Each structure stands twice: as structure tokens, then as C-alpha cells.
Amino acid sequence: MAMHADHARFIYNIALEQRSLWTPAKRYSPHKITYNTQARELTELRKDTDWLRAGSTVVQQGALRDLDIAFKRFFARQGSYPQFKSAMSGKDGFAIRDVSLRRINRKWALILIPKVGWVRFRLSYPWAEAKAATSARATFRAGLWHVSLTTPPRAKVFANTGRVVGIDRGVKNTVATNEGNLDTIPGFSTGEQARFLALERKLATQTKGSNRRQGTLKALATLRGKLSNRRTDWVEQNTTSLARSYDLAVLENLQISNMTRKPKPKKDPEKAGAYLPNGAAAKAGLNRVILASCWGMFATRLEQKMNVIKVSPVNTSRECRLCHHVSPKNRKSQAVFECESCGHEEHADINAAKNILNRALSTPTRGHSGARAKKPASTPIKHLQAAQAA
Numbered sequence: 001m002a003m004h005a006d007h008a009r010f011i012y013n014i015a016l017e018q019r020s021l022w023t024p025a026k027r028y029s030p031h032k033i034t035y036n037t038q039a040r041e042l043t044e045l046r047k048d049t050d051w052l053r054a055g056s057t058v059v060q061q062g063a064l065r066d067l068d069i070a071f072k073r074f075f076a077r078q079g080s081y082p083q084f085k086s087a088m089s090g091k092d093g094f095a096i097r098d099v100s101l102r103r104i105n106r107k108w109a110l111i112l113i114p115k116v117g118w119v120r121f122r123l124s125y126p127w128a129e130a131k132a133a134t135s136a137r138a139t140f141r142a143g144l145w146h147v148s149l150t151t152p153p154r155a156k157v158f159a160n161t162g163r164v165v166g167i168d169r170g171v172k173n174t175v176a177t178n179e180g181n182l183d184t185i186p187g188f189s190t191g192e193q194a195r196f197l198a199l200e201r202k203l204a205t206q207t208k209g210s211n212r213r214q215g216t217l218k219a220l221a222t223l224r225g226k227l228s229n230r231r232t233d234w235v236e237q238n239t240t241s242l243a244r245s246y247d248l249a250v251l252e253n254l255q256i257s258n259m260t261r262k263p264k265p266k267k268d269p270e271k272a273g274a275y276l277p278n279g280a281a282a283k284a285g286l287n288r289v290i291l292a293s294c295w296g297m298f299a300t301r302l303e304q305k306m307n308v309i310k311v312s313p314v315n316t317s318r319e320c321r322l323c324h325h326v327s328p329k330n331r332k333s334q335a336v337f338e339c340e341s342c343g344h345e346e347h348a349d350i351n352a353a354k355n356i357l358n359r360a361l362s363t364p365t366r367g368h369s370g371a372r373a374k375k376p377a378s379t380p381i382k383h384l385q386a387a388q389a390a
């Protein structure tokens with residue numbers, strides 16, 4: 001498999017070099033470089049090169065197809081210009097076309113790798129989904145081989161209950177709904193956390209490329225994998241259950257990449273060259289939690305499973321859902337919301353979830369300082385009607 005990865009990288013890189021030499025000046029030459037021309041040249045190359053011939057045609061053609069896809073994405077402005085691959089990138093691997101899978105039991109299955117044979121792998125999602133895979137990719141990361149399967153997107157679920165749910169995504173409660181359901185994504189156990197930190201400390205003292213370091217990386221990858229599987233399961237279960245219970249979900253339009261960006265350093269106006277504290281450390285701590293909370297994954301999966309609309313996140317946690325008074329002082333603590341104006345008391349996350357729902361249902365004229373909706377509210381209403389009609 002390491003040889004396959006070497007060959008895939010080699011073919012990808014020379015094919016990228018060939019395509020990069022295709023300058024605008026040569027555009028009118030009859031020999032346009034495409035997947036087909038490169039695949040023909042690969043056949044010729046294999047005839048003359050013993051070591052390439054020893055490898056798998058399927059894997060090597062797969063690398064050309066990967067490059068072709070990368071260029072198509074680039075020309076469609078969906079991606080940046082293809083980059084040369086390096087063995088040290090941490091995602092070295094190869095594509096597998098014509099996936100053949102066999103089930104061993106609930107946890108294990110086999111995949112047919114060209115020239116290698118059947119390779120056992122651990123299932124991280126249900127077999128029913130895995131067996132529908134149309135393509136696969138094997139990658140070598142942190143000392144372990146991984147196989148990722150591409151499956152066709154599942155159809156949306158139509159609950160047909162006529163119900164709409166507002167969802168607040170938070171740090172303490174990963175998910176809070178307007179109906180008062182609170183749920184937290186699982187994390188590391190105390191023991192796992194200690195082990196993880198100990199391994200990270202150990203890694204810092206080990207020589208790069210040493211066998212011991214490889215071992216530590218492998219142990220870290222196993223722990224990360226455990227956590228990631230646990231979280232993926234949680235997201236899958238929660239989003240499925242929401243899609244089965246409601247016709248429409250309303251989420252805040254969170255820009256997670258903005259929220260996780262490091263804050264800019266603030267210059268001290270009184271001292272040249274000095275900087276004011278800007279809460280970078282506090283934000284960095286929160287960033288990790290936000291990322292760890294998998295909000296993005298939650299939203300993506302939810303949108304794949306049901307109709308979702310997104311509303312402005314401005315002040316959802318500071319606004320009273322009854323009198324619409326907005327103040328940071330309304331929020332007495334992480335959990336307690338108490339309106340300074342009307343005295344309304346509620347769990348802070350549930351108050352936020354209700355605001356989120358209201359924003360989708362209210363029109364801009366009835367809007368308030370918090371509802372800084374850029375698009376008219378007709379969009380959410382239309383969605384709602386469409387959802388109810390469905």
C-alpha cells in the first residue's frame with residue numbers, strides 16, 4: 001500500500017508538471033492535455049518503466065483522475081490551483097475505484113485493494129451505508145492506514161409533523177432547542193484526557209522520525225479516532241432524531257471560521273510598540289471548545305437530512321424573547337437568563353433557541369435591533385410553507 005501511495009504521488013506530480021507547462025501561448029496547439037491524453041501516456045510509460053509496471057494500473061490512473069478533478073474544481077472556482085503532493089503531507093494515499101467490500105461482523109469489514117488483496121478495516125459507520133460506497137481512498141496518517149468511503153447522499157427525511165424547531169448551538173450545551181431539550185456532545189473521559197495530555201508531552205521530547213515517536217503518534221491517533229467516532233455518532237443520532245420529529249429547523253448563521261480566527265493584536269495608544277491585552281488567550285481557549293463542539297458538522301448533517309434555515313446570530317443570547325429588550329446584563333450566568341426590563345426568567349440557552357425560532361417566523365417590520373436580517377423574512381416563510389406542504 002505504501003508502494004501504491006508512492007506511485008500515486010509520482011504520477012500525480014509529473015502529470016501536474018505536464019499540465020502546468022501548458023501555457024496560454026500554446027493554447028491553440030492541437031495537443032490539449034486532458035485526462036485521456038495523460039492516461040494514454042501513462043500506458044506508454046508503464047511499458048518502458050519496470051517499477052511502474054510492477055504497480056497497479058488502477059491506482060496510477062486514479063492519480064490522474066484525482067488531478068483531473070482538482071483542475072476541474074480549480075476552473076470552476078471551487079478550489080485553488082493543484083499543489084504538488086509530498087510524502088510528508090500527512091495525507092499520503094491513493095484512490096480505489098470499483099470498490100469491493102465484504103462484511104465480517106458488525107465492527108469489521110474487508111476491502112479489496114489492487115495487488116494487495118482483501119484488507120481488514122474497522123467500520124466506523126453502519127454497514128448498510130458502507131456497502132453503498134461508490135469510491136474509496138486509502139490514506140496513511142499518523143502511523144495508521146485509513147480508508148474513507150464515498151457514499152451517495154442520503155435522501156432527506158420528511159417528518160410531516162408540521163413542527164418547527166429553533167436550535168441554539170452553545171459551548172456548555174452543544175444543542176438547546178426551543179422546546180427545552182438540552183444535549184452535550186461526548187468528549188474524552190477523565191482517564192482518556194490525562195492519557196492524551198501525557199502522550200502529547202511525550203511527543204514533544206521525541207526525535208522526529210524515530211520509532212518511538214511513531215508509536216506515540218499511533219497511540220494519539222487511536223485516541224483521536226475514538227473521540228471522533230463518538231462525536232460523529234452523537235451528531236448522526238441527534239440530527240436524525242431532529243429530522244424525524246420536525247419539518248423545519250432554524251439555526252443561527254454562525255461563521256465558524258470567523259469565530260475561530262485569532263483576534264488581531266491591539267496597539268497600545270500610550271506606548272509605541274506595545275500591545276494591549278485583547279483576550280486572545282481566552283478566545284483561543286473558546287476556539288478549541290467551539291471546534292470541538294462540532295457545530296459545523298452538526299449543521300452540515302442537519303441540512304443534508306432536513307430543511308434548515310439560518311437566521312442572524314446577533315444578540316440571540318442577550319435578547320429577551322418576550323419584550324425583546326437587549327442587554328448583556330440580561331444574562332446572569334452561563335445558564336440563567338433574567339430580563340432586566342420585564343423580569344422574564346428562563347434557561348439562557350432555551351431563551352436563545354426561542355429567539356432563533358422567532359427570527360425565522362417574524363417579518364422584518366416586526367423585527368427588532370437583534371434581528372439584523374439581510375434578506376427579507378419572506379425567504380424563511382416560503383421555506384416554512386414549503387416544509388408544511390411537504
Ligand SMILES: [Zn+2]
Nearest residue numbers: 320323339342
Ligand atoms: Zn423582557
